[in-house]
Amino acid sequence: MSTLLDLAIVYGQLSLLAFGGANAVIPEMQRQVVDVHHWMTPHEFAALYALAQAAPGPNMMVVSLVGWRVAGLWGALVTTGAVALPSSVLTLLVSGVWFRFKDAPWRKAIQAGLQPVTAGLIMASAALLIQTTVVDLSAAAVAIVAGGLFFFTRLHPLAILSGAAVAGAIGLVG
Amino acid sequence: MSETRPTITPPGPTVFDLFAGFFMIGVCGFGGVLPWARRMIVEQRKWLTPTEFTEMLGLCQFLPGGNIMNVTIALGSRFRGIPGAAACFLGLMMAPVAIVIALGAIYDQYAGYAPVRRAFVALSAAAAAYLVTSAWKIAAPLWGRKLAAGVAVCTFVAIAVLRLPMPAAMPVLAIGSTLLLWRFRA
Numbered sequence: 402m403s404t405l406l407d408l409a410i411v412y413g414q415l416s417l418l419a420f421g422g423a424n425a426v427i428p429e430m431q432r433q434v435v436d437v438h439h440w441m442t443p444h445e446f447a448a449l450y451a452l453a454q455a456a457p458g459p460n461m462m463v464v465s466l467v468g469w470r471v472a473g474l475w476g477a478l479v480t481t482g483a484v485a486l487p488s489s490v491l492t493l494l495v496s497g498v499w500f501r502f503k504d505a506p507w508r509k510a511i512q513a514g515l516q517p518v519t520a521g522l523i524m525a526s527a528a529l530l531i532q533t534t535v536v537d538l539s540a541a542a543v544a545i546v547a548g549g550l551f552f553f554t555r556l557h558p559l560a561i562l563s564g565a566a567v568a569g570a571i572g573l574v575g
Numbered sequence: 576m577s578e579t580r581p582t583i584t585p586p587g588p589t590v591f592d593l594f595a596g597f598f599m600i601g602v603c604g605f606g607g608v609l610p611w612a613r614r615m616i617v618e619q620r621k622w623l624t625p626t627e628f629t630e631m632l633g634l635c636q637f638l639p640g641g642n643i644m645n646v647t648i649a650l651g652s653r654f655r656g657i658p659g660a661a662a663c664f665l666g667l668m669m670a671p672v673a674i675v676i677a678l679g680a681i682y683d684q685y686a687g688y689a690p691v692r693r694a695f696v697a698l699s700a701a702a703a704a705y706l707v708t709s710a711w712k713i714a715a716p717l718w719g720r721k722l723a724a725g726v727a728v729c730t731f732v733a734i735a736v737l738r739l740p741m742p743a744a745m746p747v748l749a750i751g752s753t754l755l756l757w758r759f760r761a
Contacts, residue, residue: 432740451698452695458668459644485644491640499634513756515753520717524731526706527709530702531703533703540697543697547704561701562705566695571690572690
Protein backbone atom coordinates (compact mmCIF):
# COMPACT_ATOMS: atom_id res chain seq x y z
CA MET A 402 0.00 0.00 0.00
CA SER A 403 2.75 2.44 0.91
CA THR A 404 4.54 1.51 -2.32
CA LEU A 405 1.43 2.45 -4.30
CA LEU A 406 1.29 5.75 -2.41
CA ASP A 407 4.97 6.40 -3.19
CA LEU A 408 4.35 5.63 -6.87
CA ALA A 409 1.38 8.01 -6.90
CA ILE A 410 3.44 10.81 -5.33
CA VAL A 411 6.43 10.32 -7.66
CA TYR A 412 4.34 10.20 -10.83
CA GLY A 413 1.96 12.93 -9.70
CA GLN A 414 4.96 15.26 -9.43
CA LEU A 415 6.35 14.14 -12.78
CA SER A 416 3.00 14.99 -14.36
CA LEU A 417 3.41 18.69 -13.61
CA LEU A 418 7.11 18.73 -14.51
CA ALA A 419 6.67 17.11 -17.92
CA PHE A 420 6.96 20.17 -20.12
CA GLY A 421 7.66 18.51 -23.44
CA GLY A 422 6.11 15.17 -22.52
CA ALA A 423 7.48 12.04 -20.85
CA ASN A 424 10.87 12.16 -22.57
CA ALA A 425 11.67 15.40 -20.74
CA VAL A 426 11.33 13.77 -17.32
CA ILE A 427 13.29 10.55 -17.92
CA PRO A 428 16.26 11.71 -15.75
CA GLU A 429 13.97 12.67 -12.85
CA MET A 430 11.98 9.43 -13.27
CA GLN A 431 15.19 7.41 -13.15
CA ARG A 432 16.49 9.41 -10.18
CA GLN A 433 13.28 8.68 -8.22
CA VAL A 434 12.86 5.07 -9.28
CA VAL A 435 16.53 4.04 -9.05
CA ASP A 436 18.35 6.38 -6.63
CA VAL A 437 15.62 7.52 -4.23
CA HIS A 438 13.34 4.48 -3.96
CA HIS A 439 15.69 1.69 -5.14
CA TRP A 440 12.89 -0.05 -7.03
CA MET A 441 15.25 -1.23 -9.81
CA THR A 442 18.74 -0.85 -11.29
CA PRO A 443 19.52 1.75 -13.98
CA HIS A 444 19.85 -1.09 -16.51
CA GLU A 445 16.42 -2.46 -15.68
CA PHE A 446 15.04 1.05 -16.09
CA ALA A 447 16.69 1.40 -19.51
CA ALA A 448 15.34 -2.01 -20.55
CA LEU A 449 11.80 -0.98 -19.56
CA TYR A 450 12.20 2.27 -21.51
CA ALA A 451 13.29 0.27 -24.56
CA LEU A 452 10.42 -2.19 -24.15
CA ALA A 453 7.92 0.68 -23.93
CA GLN A 454 9.10 1.87 -27.37
CA ALA A 455 7.84 -1.37 -28.83
CA ALA A 456 4.25 -0.74 -27.66
CA PRO A 457 1.76 1.45 -29.51
CA GLY A 458 0.23 4.50 -27.87
CA PRO A 459 1.58 7.71 -26.34
CA ASN A 460 5.29 7.87 -25.53
CA MET A 461 4.26 7.69 -21.86
CA MET A 462 4.07 3.89 -21.83
CA VAL A 463 7.30 3.56 -19.82
CA VAL A 464 5.27 5.02 -16.93
CA SER A 465 2.79 2.13 -16.93
CA LEU A 466 5.58 -0.39 -17.35
CA VAL A 467 7.56 0.91 -14.36
CA GLY A 468 4.38 0.81 -12.25
CA TRP A 469 3.74 -2.77 -13.33
CA ARG A 470 7.31 -3.84 -12.56
CA VAL A 471 7.23 -2.27 -9.08
CA ALA A 472 3.72 -3.22 -7.93
CA GLY A 473 1.96 -5.33 -10.56
CA LEU A 474 -1.31 -4.38 -12.24
CA TRP A 475 -2.30 -1.95 -9.49
CA GLY A 476 1.10 -0.32 -9.81
CA ALA A 477 0.55 0.20 -13.54
CA LEU A 478 -2.90 1.69 -12.96
CA VAL A 479 -1.61 3.97 -10.18
CA THR A 480 1.37 5.34 -12.13
CA THR A 481 -0.69 5.82 -15.30
CA GLY A 482 -3.44 7.59 -13.37
CA ALA A 483 -1.02 9.65 -11.29
CA VAL A 484 0.96 10.88 -14.29
CA ALA A 485 -2.26 11.88 -16.05
CA LEU A 486 -4.40 13.40 -13.32
CA PRO A 487 -2.64 16.66 -12.29
CA SER A 488 -1.85 17.73 -15.86
CA SER A 489 -5.38 16.75 -16.96
CA VAL A 490 -7.01 18.87 -14.27
CA LEU A 491 -4.81 21.77 -15.39
CA THR A 492 -5.75 21.20 -19.04
CA LEU A 493 -9.44 21.01 -18.09
CA LEU A 494 -9.24 24.33 -16.23
CA VAL A 495 -7.19 26.15 -18.85
CA SER A 496 -8.70 24.86 -22.11
CA GLY A 497 -12.00 26.68 -21.47
CA VAL A 498 -10.35 30.10 -21.34
CA TRP A 499 -7.39 29.44 -23.65
CA PHE A 500 -8.81 31.28 -26.66
CA ARG A 501 -8.87 34.49 -24.62
CA PHE A 502 -5.12 34.68 -24.20
CA LYS A 503 -3.72 32.58 -26.99
CA ASP A 504 -2.26 35.73 -28.58
CA ALA A 505 -1.24 37.39 -25.31
CA PRO A 506 2.42 38.55 -25.24
CA TRP A 507 3.11 36.93 -21.86
CA ARG A 508 1.92 33.58 -23.16
CA LYS A 509 4.26 33.79 -26.13
CA ALA A 510 7.09 34.82 -23.77
CA ILE A 511 6.53 31.76 -21.56
CA GLN A 512 6.33 29.47 -24.57
CA ALA A 513 9.57 30.91 -25.98
CA GLY A 514 11.21 30.53 -22.56
CA LEU A 515 10.14 26.91 -22.14
CA GLN A 516 11.35 25.82 -25.58
CA PRO A 517 15.12 25.75 -24.85
CA VAL A 518 14.49 24.23 -21.38
CA THR A 519 12.52 21.40 -22.97
CA ALA A 520 15.27 20.88 -25.55
CA GLY A 521 17.87 20.71 -22.75
CA LEU A 522 15.75 18.26 -20.77
CA ILE A 523 15.33 15.90 -23.71
CA MET A 524 19.07 16.09 -24.46
CA ALA A 525 19.67 15.18 -20.81
CA SER A 526 17.29 12.20 -21.11
CA ALA A 527 19.09 11.03 -24.23
CA ALA A 528 22.53 11.36 -22.63
CA LEU A 529 21.42 9.46 -19.55
CA LEU A 530 19.96 6.59 -21.58
CA ILE A 531 23.08 6.38 -23.75
CA GLN A 532 25.24 6.28 -20.64
CA THR A 533 23.14 3.45 -19.18
CA THR A 534 22.64 1.37 -22.30
CA VAL A 535 26.03 1.56 -24.01
CA VAL A 536 27.52 -1.12 -21.77
CA ASP A 537 30.19 -2.38 -24.19
CA LEU A 538 31.64 -1.86 -27.66
CA SER A 539 28.96 -3.81 -29.49
CA ALA A 540 26.18 -1.83 -27.79
CA ALA A 541 28.03 1.33 -28.85
CA ALA A 542 28.13 0.01 -32.41
CA VAL A 543 24.38 -0.63 -32.33
CA ALA A 544 23.71 2.88 -30.99
CA ILE A 545 25.87 4.47 -33.71
CA VAL A 546 24.42 2.44 -36.59
CA ALA A 547 20.83 2.85 -35.35
CA GLY A 548 21.37 6.57 -34.74
CA GLY A 549 22.65 6.97 -38.31
CA LEU A 550 19.61 5.15 -39.68
CA PHE A 551 17.19 7.22 -37.55
CA PHE A 552 18.85 10.42 -38.63
CA PHE A 553 19.67 9.90 -42.29
CA THR A 554 16.96 7.53 -43.56
CA ARG A 555 13.18 7.58 -43.64
CA LEU A 556 12.90 4.01 -42.38
CA HIS A 557 10.10 3.50 -39.86
CA PRO A 558 11.53 3.75 -36.31
CA LEU A 559 9.97 0.39 -35.39
CA ALA A 560 11.78 -1.28 -38.30
CA ILE A 561 15.12 0.01 -37.00
CA LEU A 562 14.33 -0.98 -33.40
CA SER A 563 13.28 -4.49 -34.37
CA GLY A 564 16.33 -4.79 -36.63
CA ALA A 565 18.53 -3.99 -33.63
CA ALA A 566 16.70 -6.54 -31.46
CA VAL A 567 17.07 -9.26 -34.09
CA ALA A 568 20.76 -8.47 -34.59
CA GLY A 569 21.19 -8.84 -30.83
CA ALA A 570 19.19 -12.05 -30.59
CA ILE A 571 21.10 -13.91 -33.31
CA GLY A 572 24.39 -12.89 -31.75
CA LEU A 573 25.67 -10.28 -34.18
CA VAL A 574 26.11 -8.01 -31.18
CA GLY A 575 26.08 -8.36 -27.40
CA MET B 576 -36.37 29.12 -39.07
CA SER B 577 -36.66 25.93 -37.10
CA GLU B 578 -35.98 23.73 -40.12
CA THR B 579 -32.41 25.06 -40.49
CA ARG B 580 -31.35 24.30 -36.94
CA PRO B 581 -30.32 20.64 -37.26
CA THR B 582 -27.92 21.38 -40.13
CA ILE B 583 -26.35 24.40 -38.44
CA THR B 584 -25.52 22.66 -35.16
CA PRO B 585 -24.42 19.08 -35.82
CA PRO B 586 -24.83 16.96 -32.71
CA GLY B 587 -21.08 16.31 -32.27
CA PRO B 588 -19.54 13.06 -31.13
CA THR B 589 -21.16 11.10 -28.31
CA VAL B 590 -19.19 9.78 -25.36
CA PHE B 591 -19.01 6.43 -27.10
CA ASP B 592 -17.79 8.01 -30.38
CA LEU B 593 -15.03 9.72 -28.43
CA PHE B 594 -14.01 6.49 -26.74
CA ALA B 595 -14.02 4.56 -30.02
CA GLY B 596 -12.08 7.22 -31.93
CA PHE B 597 -9.29 7.45 -29.37
CA PHE B 598 -9.23 3.68 -28.94
CA MET B 599 -8.26 3.41 -32.61
CA ILE B 600 -5.56 6.07 -32.16
CA GLY B 601 -4.13 4.12 -29.23
CA VAL B 602 -4.06 0.85 -31.16
CA CYS B 603 -2.61 2.32 -34.36
CA GLY B 604 -0.11 4.71 -32.87
CA PHE B 605 3.14 2.83 -33.25
CA GLY B 606 6.10 5.19 -33.02
CA GLY B 607 4.13 8.32 -32.13
CA VAL B 608 0.40 8.91 -31.94
CA LEU B 609 0.20 12.52 -33.07
CA PRO B 610 -0.06 11.87 -36.84
CA TRP B 611 -2.78 9.30 -36.18
CA ALA B 612 -4.65 11.65 -33.86
CA ARG B 613 -4.65 14.41 -36.47
CA ARG B 614 -5.81 12.00 -39.17
CA MET B 615 -8.73 10.74 -37.11
CA ILE B 616 -9.80 14.04 -35.51
CA VAL B 617 -9.41 16.36 -38.52
CA GLU B 618 -9.54 14.27 -41.67
CA GLN B 619 -11.71 11.24 -40.93
CA ARG B 620 -14.26 12.31 -38.32
CA LYS B 621 -13.97 16.08 -38.80
CA TRP B 622 -14.44 16.82 -35.10
CA LEU B 623 -12.15 19.84 -35.46
CA THR B 624 -11.00 22.01 -38.36
CA PRO B 625 -7.24 21.99 -39.08
CA THR B 626 -6.89 25.41 -37.41
CA GLU B 627 -8.84 24.32 -34.33
CA PHE B 628 -6.67 21.23 -34.05
CA THR B 629 -3.46 23.24 -34.33
CA GLU B 630 -4.66 25.67 -31.66
CA MET B 631 -5.69 22.85 -29.33
CA LEU B 632 -2.34 21.14 -29.86
CA GLY B 633 -0.58 24.43 -29.15
CA LEU B 634 -2.30 24.58 -25.76
CA CYS B 635 -1.53 20.94 -25.02
CA GLN B 636 2.16 21.39 -25.83
CA PHE B 637 2.27 24.53 -23.73
CA LEU B 638 0.93 22.77 -20.62
CA PRO B 639 2.88 20.08 -18.75
CA GLY B 640 1.98 16.42 -19.24
CA GLY B 641 1.86 14.19 -22.28
CA ASN B 642 0.75 16.22 -25.30
CA ILE B 643 -1.68 13.65 -26.61
CA MET B 644 -3.03 12.97 -23.10
CA ASN B 645 -3.81 16.66 -22.80
CA VAL B 646 -5.52 16.53 -26.20
CA THR B 647 -7.86 13.78 -24.93
CA ILE B 648 -8.87 16.03 -22.01
CA ALA B 649 -9.24 19.27 -24.00
CA LEU B 650 -11.16 17.64 -26.86
CA GLY B 651 -13.31 15.32 -24.74
CA SER B 652 -14.36 18.06 -22.34
CA ARG B 653 -15.13 20.42 -25.18
CA PHE B 654 -17.74 18.07 -26.62
CA ARG B 655 -19.02 16.11 -23.60
CA GLY B 656 -17.63 17.63 -20.42
CA ILE B 657 -15.78 15.50 -17.90
CA PRO B 658 -17.38 12.20 -19.06
CA GLY B 659 -16.16 13.01 -22.58
CA ALA B 660 -12.65 13.73 -21.30
CA ALA B 661 -12.63 10.46 -19.36
CA ALA B 662 -13.91 8.54 -22.40
CA CYS B 663 -11.17 9.94 -24.64
CA PHE B 664 -8.47 9.26 -22.06
CA LEU B 665 -9.59 5.69 -21.32
CA GLY B 666 -10.04 5.01 -25.03
CA LEU B 667 -6.51 6.18 -25.79
CA MET B 668 -4.77 4.40 -22.90
CA MET B 669 -6.61 1.10 -22.48
CA ALA B 670 -5.09 -0.94 -25.30
CA PRO B 671 -1.51 0.45 -25.07
CA VAL B 672 -1.36 -0.15 -21.30
CA ALA B 673 -2.60 -3.74 -21.76
CA ILE B 674 -0.11 -4.32 -24.59
CA VAL B 675 2.87 -2.86 -22.75
CA ILE B 676 2.11 -4.97 -19.66
CA ALA B 677 1.83 -8.06 -21.85
CA LEU B 678 5.23 -7.21 -23.37
CA GLY B 679 6.64 -6.80 -19.87
CA ALA B 680 5.29 -10.19 -18.82
CA ILE B 681 6.75 -11.86 -21.92
CA TYR B 682 10.10 -10.18 -21.30
CA ASP B 683 10.11 -11.40 -17.67
CA GLN B 684 9.31 -14.92 -18.78
CA TYR B 685 12.20 -15.12 -21.22
CA ALA B 686 14.74 -12.68 -19.75
CA GLY B 687 16.86 -15.63 -18.60
CA TYR B 688 17.61 -16.80 -22.15
CA ALA B 689 20.82 -15.44 -23.64
CA PRO B 690 19.33 -14.46 -27.04
CA VAL B 691 16.56 -12.46 -25.34
CA ARG B 692 19.06 -10.77 -23.06
CA ARG B 693 21.28 -9.88 -26.02
CA ALA B 694 18.26 -8.65 -27.98
CA PHE B 695 17.47 -6.30 -25.12
CA VAL B 696 20.99 -4.94 -24.85
CA ALA B 697 20.79 -4.06 -28.56
CA LEU B 698 17.18 -2.80 -28.38
CA SER B 699 17.97 -0.55 -25.40
CA ALA B 700 20.98 0.96 -27.17
CA ALA B 701 18.91 1.57 -30.33
CA ALA B 702 16.04 3.13 -28.32
CA ALA B 703 18.54 5.47 -26.63
CA ALA B 704 19.92 6.40 -30.05
CA TYR B 705 16.37 7.13 -31.21
CA LEU B 706 15.98 9.62 -28.36
CA VAL B 707 19.32 11.21 -29.27
CA THR B 708 18.09 11.91 -32.81
CA SER B 709 14.77 13.28 -31.46
CA ALA B 710 16.68 15.53 -29.07
CA TRP B 711 18.90 16.70 -31.93
CA LYS B 712 15.88 17.62 -34.06
CA ILE B 713 14.23 19.48 -31.17
CA ALA B 714 17.42 21.37 -30.37
CA ALA B 715 18.40 22.18 -33.99
CA PRO B 716 16.34 25.41 -34.30
CA LEU B 717 18.15 26.82 -31.25
CA TRP B 718 21.74 26.74 -32.51
CA GLY B 719 21.56 30.07 -34.31
CA ARG B 720 20.26 31.79 -31.16
CA LYS B 721 23.04 32.16 -28.60
CA LEU B 722 20.89 32.85 -25.52
CA ALA B 723 18.37 30.08 -26.19
CA ALA B 724 21.17 27.62 -26.93
CA GLY B 725 22.87 28.73 -23.71
CA VAL B 726 19.70 28.02 -21.72
CA ALA B 727 19.45 24.56 -23.32
CA VAL B 728 23.07 23.81 -22.38
CA CYS B 729 22.53 25.06 -18.79
CA THR B 730 19.46 22.82 -18.49
CA PHE B 731 21.44 19.87 -19.83
CA VAL B 732 24.28 20.47 -17.35
CA ALA B 733 21.89 20.95 -14.40
CA ILE B 734 19.99 17.72 -15.06
CA ALA B 735 22.44 15.36 -16.80
CA VAL B 736 25.78 16.39 -15.24
CA LEU B 737 24.94 17.89 -11.83
CA ARG B 738 21.89 15.58 -11.49
CA LEU B 739 19.88 18.25 -9.68
CA PRO B 740 16.37 17.21 -8.62
CA MET B 741 13.93 18.47 -11.23
CA PRO B 742 11.23 19.82 -8.86
CA ALA B 743 13.85 22.31 -7.59
CA ALA B 744 15.67 22.98 -10.87
CA MET B 745 12.69 23.25 -13.22
CA PRO B 746 11.02 26.40 -11.77
CA VAL B 747 14.38 28.23 -11.71
CA LEU B 748 15.19 27.21 -15.29
CA ALA B 749 11.73 27.93 -16.68
CA ILE B 750 11.32 31.32 -15.01
CA GLY B 751 14.94 32.33 -15.62
CA SER B 752 14.75 31.35 -19.28
CA THR B 753 11.46 33.19 -19.83
CA LEU B 754 12.71 36.40 -18.22
CA LEU B 755 16.09 36.26 -19.95
CA LEU B 756 14.71 35.65 -23.43
CA TRP B 757 11.98 38.24 -22.87
CA ARG B 758 14.45 40.87 -21.63
CA PHE B 759 16.77 40.40 -24.60
CA ARG B 760 14.08 39.41 -27.14
CA ALA B 761 16.33 36.57 -28.24
